[in-house]
Amino acid sequence: MLRLIAAQRIGPRIWLSARIAAIGLWMAPLVLASLILALCWAGVDARAAWPELAAAAALSLAYLGLWLALAFLVLAAWPSAAGAVGSLVALWAALAIGVPLAADAYARTRYPMPSATALVDAQRRGNDAIAAQRxxxxxxxxxxxxxxxxxxxxxxxxxxxxxxxFLAPELERRLSRLEAQRQAARDGRAQASAFAAYLSPPLGLQSALAQLAGTDAQRHRRFETQVRDYQQRLRDWFYPRIQRQIAAPTPRPAQSRGRQNFGEYDAIPAWAGREPGSEARLRAVLPALLWLALLAAALSFWALRRLRHWPMED
Structure with missing residues (x-):
């Protein structure tokens, strides 16, 4: 068979490139159709989220292109069918399982986080000490x-x-060192995870799609930060008014358990959460998209350089 192919006026690069391109031409529509079907089944409003959907489609195609380029590179060595399948499975296992596990082990070792038991125990001890010294x-x-x-x-x-x-701020002050250690560990692990996403295409695709959907860990942490800021604003507003009643309490009306002197409801700080818009989410996934496309192009170029001659038959 190879002799018949080699006898034609065609080189190994064009022949194998055409085969990979043919696979991509029928797989790309299948991937896009599956993506659209899944989103429609989930009830996504395509008109409202079309930029994110377009970015998700581009990411999926870039991811598909990367694996086609890997297959192109493996086949450029002219292995047997079993050898090609084994090589691709090994690559998938290394990138999809090995790299994330190694990154997780490194992050846990490099950025140790206080255990949940230690946090609960520290808070319990702090509460006991605060109660005794109130x-x-x-x-x-x-x-x-x-x-x-x-x-x-x-x-x-x-x-x-x-x-x-008076007691709540003091308890937080005493637990601040442990909380700072926990936050530092979270920051370090987040950085390690972001770096691992570039080494593991499956992990990178998952992270990028999570950012588009708004279910990523970064968004959750931004929400936590905004909640903490709002809590501090409420404290700064309420605490002086509460403590002012210690030295100069407002007289209570007869037959009333409360003072009924609060009328600043409109002045209470309102929640004003900030959410990144569609453009911000698209900018966030652009590096992942470019990285997948760059890897696919580099692997394809490497495969073409290896395809200089037809294999020799035994």
Missing amino acids: DAIAAAAFARRSDLIGASDRVGSLDYATRMT
């Missing part, structure tokens, strides 16, 4: 405040909500 903590806070130093005799009679305005 009056001393409040008294120290009173001594630092010119508007409260004259009300030091009321430390022991503070209600629970007012007392917590």
Whole structure:
């Protein structure tokens, strides 16, 4: 068979390139059709999310092109059928399983994170210590405040909500070192995962699609940061008003358990979450798309350089 092919006026590069291209021509529409069918089945509004859908299609085609280029490179060595299949399976296992496992092991070793048990134990110990020192903590806070130093005799009679305005920040301060260690480990592991996504195309494709869908870990962390900022804004707004009642309490109306003196509802800080728009998500996945395309082009070029001569038959 090879003698018959070699007798034609065609080189090995054109012959094998045409075979790989033929495979790609029928696989690309199949991949796109499967993608569209899955999204329609999930109820995606294509008109509202067409930029993300177009980017997802481009990523899928680039990923397909990468594996076709890998197959092209393997076949350029003219292996047997069993050898070609074995090589491709080994490459898939290394890229899809080996690289992520190695990256995870490196990240866990390089960036150790406090265990959940250690975090719970530290918080429990902190709560116990704060409860035992609650009056001393409040008294120290009173001594630092010119508007409260004259009300030091009321430390022991503070209600629970007012007392917590002094104890909650103190507990967070005592746990701040452990929290900083946890955040540093999360940052380091996120960087390791981002680097591994460039070494493992399956992992890179998954990360890019998650960014397009808005289910990536980075978005979750941005939300956590915004929630924490909002919590601090609420504290900065409510705590002074609550603590102001210690030194100058508003008289309670007769037959009432509350003071009923709060009327600043419109002034309470409102939640203003910020979400990246479609353009930001597209920019975020552009490096992954370019990287997959570049790898496919480089592997194809390497395969073409190896295809200089027809194989010799035994």
